[in-house]
Amino acid sequence: METFKVQVTSTAKPNEYQAAVRDFKVKLAPDSPTAPSSHEAILQALGACEAIVMASFNQQQDFTYRDFYYTLEGIKPADAQRPGMARIGVAVHFDTDESKQKCHDFMTFAENTCPVMDNLTNTVPVKRTGVAVMA
Structure with a gap:
C-alpha cells in the first residue's frame, strides 16, 4: 500500500493558501492573478x-x-x-x-x-x- 500526503496551510494573505508535498510548495487562491x-x-x-x-x-x-x-x-x-x-x-x-x-x-x-x-x-x-x- 502506498500513502500520499499533502499539507495545506493558510498564509498571511486572506484567501491564499499554500499546499506542500515533500519539498514542493504551491500557492492557491480564488480570484487571484498570482495563484491558481x-x-x-x-x-x-x-x-x-x-x-x-x-x-x-x-x-x-x-x-x-x-x-x-x-x-x-x-x-x-x-x-x-x-x-x-x-x-x-x-x-x-x-x-x-x-x-x-x-x-x-x-x-x-x-x-x-x-x-x-x-x-x-x-x-x-x-x-x-x-x-x-x-x-
Missing part, C-alpha cells in the same frame, strides 16, 4: 498526470511523437447547484507522424492509466480523519 484556484489546480493535476503517463508509456505502447501539449477547460455554470465543475474538456495536440486513430488510441490509454482521471471519474471515498482545535 482550486478548480484550476484540478485541471493542472489532470493535464500533468496524463502527460506523465504518455511520457512513461509511449515506447511500451509503440507510439512516437516529437512533442505534445494539452489544453484543458473546466466549465462551471454561474447557477451551478454544486461547487465543482460541471464538465471538463481535454484536448491533446501531438507533433507526430502517427495516424489520427493511433493518437486517439494512445490518448484513450493515457486516460485509462491516469490516476487523476480515475479519481475524477470514479467515486472515491473521502473520509475526514480528524478535526483539531488549536488554542
Whole structure:
C-alpha cells in the first residue's frame, strides 16, 4: 500500500493558501492573478498526470511523437447547484507522424492509466480523519 500526503496551510494573505508535498510548495487562491484556484489546480493535476503517463508509456505502447501539449477547460455554470465543475474538456495536440486513430488510441490509454482521471471519474471515498482545535 502506498500513502500520499499533502499539507495545506493558510498564509498571511486572506484567501491564499499554500499546499506542500515533500519539498514542493504551491500557492492557491480564488480570484487571484498570482495563484491558481482550486478548480484550476484540478485541471493542472489532470493535464500533468496524463502527460506523465504518455511520457512513461509511449515506447511500451509503440507510439512516437516529437512533442505534445494539452489544453484543458473546466466549465462551471454561474447557477451551478454544486461547487465543482460541471464538465471538463481535454484536448491533446501531438507533433507526430502517427495516424489520427493511433493518437486517439494512445490518448484513450493515457486516460485509462491516469490516476487523476480515475479519481475524477470514479467515486472515491473521502473520509475526514480528524478535526483539531488549536488554542
